Amino acid sequence: MSTVDKQLEDVKATIDEEVPRRISVSDVTYEGPELVIYTRDPKEFAANSDLVRRLASKLRKRITVRPDPDVLAPPSEAESAIRELIPEEAGVMDLNFHTDTGEVVIQAQKPGVVIGRRGATLREITQEVGWTPEVVRTPPIESSTVDNVRNFLKQEREDRRDILERVGRQIHREPMSDDEYVRITTLGSCREVGRAAFILSTPDTRILIDCGNKPGANGEKPYLDIPEAFGAGTNGIDAVVLTHAHLDHSALVPLLFEYGYDGPIYCTEPTRDLMGLLTLDHLDTAADDGRTPPYDSEMVREAIKHTIPLEYGDVTDIAPDIKLTLHNAGHILGSSVCHFHVGDGLYNVAFSGDIHYDDTRLFDGAVNDFPRVETLVLESTYGGRNDYQTDQEDSERKLKQIIQNAYDRDGKVLIPTFAVGRSQELMLVLEEAMRNGDIPEMPVHLDGMIWEATAVHTTYPEYLRDGLQDRIFDEDENPFLADQFNPIDGGDEERQEIADGDSSIILSTSGMLTGGPAMSWLEQLGPDPDSTLTFVGYQAQGTLGKRIQRGIDEVPVGGSGRSETVPLEMNVETVDGFSGHADRQGLENFVKTMNPRPEKILCVHGDESATQDLSSSLYHDQNIRTFAPENLETFRFR
Amino acid sequence: MSTVDKQLEDVKATIDEEVPRRISVSDVTYEGPELVIYTRDPKEFAANSDLVRRLASKLRKRITVRPDPDVLAPPSEAESAIRELIPEEAGVMDLNFHTDTGEVVIQAQKPGVVIGRRGATLREITQEVGWTPEVVRTPPIESSTVDNVRNFLKQEREDRRDILERVGRQIHREPMSDDEYVRITTLGSCREVGRAAFILSTPDTRILIDCGNKPGANGEKPYLDIPEAFGAGTNGIDAVVLTHAHLDHSALVPLLFEYGYDGPIYCTEPTRDLMGLLTLDHLDTAADDGRTPPYDSEMVREAIKHTIPLEYGDVTDIAPDIKLTLHNAGHILGSSVCHFHVGDGLYNVAFSGDIHYDDTRLFDGAVNDFPRVETLVLESTYGGRNDYQTDQEDSERKLKQIIQNAYDRDGKVLIPTFAVGRSQELMLVLEEAMRNGDIPEMPVHLDGMIWEATAVHTTYPEYLRDGLQDRIFDEDENPFLADQFNPIDGGDEERQEIADGDSSIILSTSGMLTGGPAMSWLEQLGPDPDSTLTFVGYQAQGTLGKRIQRGIDEVPVGGSGRSETVPLEMNVETVDGFSGHADRQGLENFVKTMNPRPEKILCVHGDESATQDLSSSLYHDQNIRTFAPENLETFRFR
Ligand SMILES: [Zn+2]
Ligand SMILES: [Zn+2]
Ligand SMILES: [Zn+2]
Ligand SMILES: [Zn+2]
Ligand SMILES: [Zn+2]
Known part of the structure; x- marks a missing residue:
């Protein structure tokens, strides 16, 4: 017997001691860092909410309880029971039953409502149907990334x-x-x-x-x-x-x-x-x-x-x-x-x-x-x-000034950013500034994964600050859904139109001008003295962004195969308080x-x-x- | 073809260019760090002493030339020719012919004489018989270690x-x-x-x-x-x-x-x-x-x-x-x-x-x-x-004083040393001191590999200082052959006799009292207040030697299985100028x-x-x- 099997036997013996006779423990295995206990009595486990906590602290392990497949209510029957137990306002979209593990994945707009106070509703569900519920959020903004990951994991x-x-x-x-x-x-x-x-x-x-x-x-x-x-x-x-x-x-x-x-x-x-x-x-x-x-x-x-x-x-x-x-x-x-x-x-x-x-x-x-x-x-x-940076308030003031100046010249503001993090921070700044009338309303174009990254943010609001979480859940207040945000989905044709059009702000990857659609924007706007290129993030050694900050006056355009350049006549600014x-x-x-x-x-x-x-x-x-x-x-x- | 084979082909091409047409090159291989050139004309190679040097510098490799086996004089014939070529005073003991490599190993008392001025005699040998001579020294003191290594390598x-x-x-x-x-x-x-x-x-x-x-x-x-x-x-x-x-x-x-x-x-x-x-x-x-x-x-x-x-x-x-x-x-x-x-x-x-x-x-x-x-x-x-040590002159004076004092008390001096290095240095010191009458003549017992290690030293005199080399080659002057040196070969019985006998000096391994015959000596002499334990080398943390230097007053004896001790009543001295x-x-x-x-x-x-x-x-x-x-x-x- 391997040392792991031997050790599992010891664990099982301890569990048998702790768990009351009437509750069966049919098997014990490891899944990743978790210890999984199989039982024919999932409802009893759910009813003894203290039992799992006691086992976890005694064994010093994270514990998952799984029902044996044949003790479960059939999915169709279980589905109606579950929908009955969960309050309407949870916005349950979808239920997915996994017979291999006895789990039911509940997708809902408000997971908190599904879970209930300290998990009360989840325990009720198990007590009623035997299945172990797992709750995931329906993203307020649809994200193909999140969808793809979830579908892929379901399939695998x-x-x-x-x-x-x-x-x-x-x-x-x-x-x-x-x-x-x-x-x-x-x-x-x-x-x-x-x-x-x-x-x-x-x-x-x-x-x-x-x-x-x-x-x-x-x-x-x-x-x-x-x-x-x-x-x-x-x-x-x-x-x-x-x-x-x-x-x-x-x-x-x-x-x-x-x-x-x-x-x-x-x-x-x-x-x-x-x-x-x-x-x-x-x-x-x-x-x-x-x-x-x-x-x-x-x-x-x-x-x-x-x-x-x-x-x-x-x-x-x-x-x-x-x-x-x-x-x-x-x-x-x-x-x-x-x-x-x-x-x-x-x-x-x-x-x-x-x-x-x-x-x-x-x-x-x-x-x-x-x-x-x-x-x-x-x-x-x-x-x-x-490397002391101005605080964010001053930085925001400076950025707004840059935007105002470009607007006054009928120019555009191109801001290269990472898709993830700084883009969303800037979106919040710009949305507020326009809402407050600090800067004129104008389109904010989001190019190269920024919109998609934003959607991912709204899928995991528990990772954001409290106040922001609340605003995201309220459709009318969700700052990321403000009208001026325009994800670029029409390729170079759309970019051309925008470049030829009225004043606007463009957030585009990559953040250090090492590739991505920002290069197309640079080709379009580089020669325009009315527009402004604005760096808001760290530019590493060896990147085009760094070289522009150091003052080169023409920039390469097109892929690595080509060696064309355009003159860089647009204004170049750096606003340093927005770094992540x-x-x-x-x-x-x-x-x-x-x-x-x-x-x-x-x-x-x-x-x-x-x-x-x-x-x-x-x-x-x-x-x-x-x-x-x-x-x-x-x-x-x- | 592997990259090595490819590279060897290039090397061969270069050699073919450099070597005159009339000298054949039949094969080229690597053996360890050396490049081996096989030829049907070893005599020509030997006659062109410059050729190998030129190749080595051109190819930036160490080069060995080997004859093809069938161009060599038969061993019996070659042996007489070689013995004729080498002067009598070289003291040739033995010739060993290796047909696989065309080498003949010549064991002699004076390898320098065999080699001749700048290798002249060696080249003559190859020119005459085709074989490549390799010369090894007959040790002035027979060493079973050296014999065993040489025999083993011959067999392998x-x-x-x-x-x-x-x-x-x-x-x-x-x-x-x-x-x-x-x-x-x-x-x-x-x-x-x-x-x-x-x-x-x-x-x-x-x-x-x-x-x-x-x-x-x-x-x-x-x-x-x-x-x-x-x-x-x-x-x-x-x-x-x-x-x-x-x-x-x-x-x-x-x-x-x-x-x-x-x-x-x-x-x-x-x-x-x-x-x-x-x-x-x-x-x-x-x-x-x-x-x-x-x-x-x-x-x-x-x-x-x-x-x-x-x-x-x-x-x-x-x-x-x-x-x-x-x-x-x-x-x-x-x-x-x-x-x-x-x-x-x-x-x-x-x-x-x-x-x-x-x-x-x-x-x-x-x-x-x-x-x-x-x-x-x-x-x-x-x-x-x-960690500044007294210079060797002062150290020698101190050691001689310690010996003299022990002698005056009818005691012995026990010096734990590494078999290799310090023992031979001390032998030279003691031999000279007795020869000059600085200390009384008395036996110097060598226990635990010291004699054998000394024999190895005499096998490789080219690693010793010039003056010492010369003395070793002269049988009457070889300091290591002085009469007072007595290798212990009679085990504990001999040790007992010595311990019970007159004043003497004992050099014994191990140098830090971590085992070896020095432990037997400590058991014998430890309780004797007339004798002196003298450290001449570095004692590492955790060794018995270090603990004795720090002042413990009894010492464990016997193997690790026993836990007996003897009181340490002998004098303990440290003379620090002899360290290696x-x-x-x-x-x-x-x-x-x-x-x-x-x-x-x-x-x-x-x-x-x-x-x-x-x-x-x-x-x-x-x-x-x-x-x-x-x-x-x-x-x-x-
Ligand atoms: Zn990083
Ligand atoms: Zn980072
Ligand atoms: Zn091997
Ligand atoms: Zn060392
Ligand atoms: Zn050493």
Whole structure:
């Protein structure tokens, strides 16, 4: 018998002791991080709401109860009963019965109403029909991304259960080694922005954190081929953890499956969906530019299939000696600070991912309160000694002025942005400014995935700030549904019309002018001295955005195959308060107010000078051991 | 066709161009780092002494010329011709003809005489009989170690040629990666003395430098199981380089073959033989102490079979992108500072191994002059701020006084030493002191491999200082053959007799009282207040030697199974000038006079305080970037 089977027998014995005789336990298995208990008495389990909580705390595991298939009410019968139990105003759209797991997926406009106070309605449902209800939201704005992910996962249910069972056995295997150590190996994003990737390793486990590309570079990948990563095959990596969906963190996650990786990806649900959206768009962009895409779209589906979504705050076993907890990072939808607890109190490491320290219109500021942390791996995008940004109020004033000026000249304002995060923040700013009459009403065109990304935001409002959540649920108040927003769906013809037309604002990807429809807009508007190009986000070394900021006066247009240029006669402005990244002050505050104070900080995800400045100032001002690692180094803790 | 075969075709074409028509080239292959040219005209090659040199410089390879077997004079005929050509005084003992390679191994008492001025006699031999002569020394003191190694290698010639051919193809394979980097991973001997092991890696190559055990510890091995080392199997390691034969550097090299390693070991010839001697003794000691030996003696033979011996100064390709050169380290017989040249001028790293900076009776001081070095990995045994040692003259005076005092009390002097290095140095000191009448003549007993190690020294006099070489060749002057030296060969009975007898000096292994016959001596002499225990070498943390220095007053005796003790009533003295290691001053001088000045220094192979003291003082005094790494870290250079 394998050690996992042996251990499951022990678990089963404990459960048998705890569960009253009259409630049957027919089987116990692992599915991913969860322990699944099969029973012929699902109604009894539901009636004893305390029982599962008691088992979970005794076994120190997350527990799911599943009915044996033959004790369930037939779906047709169950459906009427369920619809009867749920209040009308929940807006139930659809019910999906899965006989393999005894789950019924309820899609509704107001999931909270379906769930009831502390899950009361859900328990009632199980008590009545035996099925285990799972509730998902009907997005207020239809998102093909979310639809596709949900349909795909429905269709792949069986495959997915196999994956989860395998992963579950991996997680709960017996640790083998007598050694004790914790190491971090840097594969990318050290003394540079882009290609984030780190290995967290113990004698028993290796975790890959992020796997991004480098914007504007010629396919520079993280160093995935070294022995600590995938150099000796894909078996050695136990799990991938994704901080957020931006391509400099996620773009090469699907590539791992081409390498043969077959393990889990842990991230939030919105990160999973946005990763799908952005990586598929990334493949399209590559193809449009005549480059060879780094992998097939099939690999994106593999990545989604292998994703185990976690919610903020859930403490989850992801390896025999590692527990992962995600916390809000304030940067984009679903972005996480990833906290790793190693061993039984041995060591704790937090990876900040990208963070925004202060609250924004979209998100609460990043969490920096943990039970324990000895080492922090901290982004340093704006870590340079002068990287203090104006506050958002001033920035908004400046942006509005730029728009007003362009409007007065009959010009347009082109704002290159990431599809995810900054676009939605700007939409909120612009909607409010027009509603208040601060700037004239005019169309705001959204090009290149921005609308789709916005739809994903409305699917997961629990990841947004409270006030915004409420507005999104109210159709008349949903700011993203304001009239002036126009998703571009007519291609270059529509763009031409807009360029020839009246004043308007254009938000378009990519955010650093490394491709995407922003290039078409630049071709159209570049020579127009009445229009204004406005940067609102970080421009990495080597990107066209950076070069324009430095003052070049013509820009290449068309794909990589062509070498045409247009003169750049439009105005160029930078408004720096809208970044999704904490500025220098925010980074300092994040550390200063962090609880507990970390012993060591690795400053990464910033230019050489930014990481070194931040490292040396945190050391001098806050007396913490800091490092500005290079790629390909390994640090040992404990 | 493989890339190696393709490349060999190109090499052959170049050779065909360079070699005159009348000289045939029948085949070209790789054997280890050498390029072997087969010819039907070995005599012509020998007559054109310039030709091989020209080819070597053109191809930038080490070249060996071999005759096709059927063009050779028959061995019996060749033997008489060869004996005729070599002057009588060479003392030729034995000739061994190897038809597979066309080599004849000539064993002689004076190899220099066989070789002739600049190899003239050797060339004459080939011109006359076709065979390629190789000369080995008949040891002035018979060494079973050297005999065993030579016989074993003779018997394994075929296997060995297979190995060399495979290694040769490995070395000359095409590099695969576009990346460029140089990394060092620390597997052991960081902030500790013992279990030396490092990985030097590039995108294409991984080299293991040393693989030792930790004296006095419970089998603490270097971290060989991490992915950078052997975690993913033994395929990833291209070569093992051994700085010297001490067990803290060599003890676990044979274990690698149990792991499945099948590649080459590079070191000097004496290091190979001493590694055989010391590791076999290490296995015996383990068995005697009732411990499970870490591997079978068969693995020691595998290690010897896979060794490719190099001479000081030879620049040798050991991987597609790495050239290795060994230099005298002044520490023990055959000990080397290992210089790695990476890529085509990309980077240079020197590993000091253990070094002695000043000249000693046995050896010249360590070499610190290199074409280029950016990073130095430096031993720090005596790197502590107070680790300045008295000079050898004072030390000798002190030792003589200790001996005189013991003699006056009718006591004995027990000196625990490493079998290799310090023992021979002390023998020279004692022989001279008695010859000069500084101390009374008395027996000097040599226990536990010391005599055998001395015999190995006399086999390789070219590794000793000039004056000493000359004395060794002259039977009447060979200091190691002085009458007072008595190798213990009668076991505990002989030891008992000596302990009960008149004054004498006992040199015995192990040097840190971690086992070996020194334990029997301690049991015999420990309670004798007239005798003196004298430490002359470094005592590592956790060893009995260290505990006695700290003042314990009874010592455990017998194997690990027993728990008896004897009271320690004998005098305990430490004479510190005899160490094989550079003291703090020596380490500082090594760096100060190093040419060129290194950019970075990793201080290793020393206690935590020693490595940190040395690191910080080299930084402050010499303004070099220094580090005191921990085990399991990786540093990136370039
Ligand atoms: Zn980001
Ligand atoms: Zn980022
Ligand atoms: Zn040594
Ligand atoms: Zn050593
Ligand atoms: Zn072999």
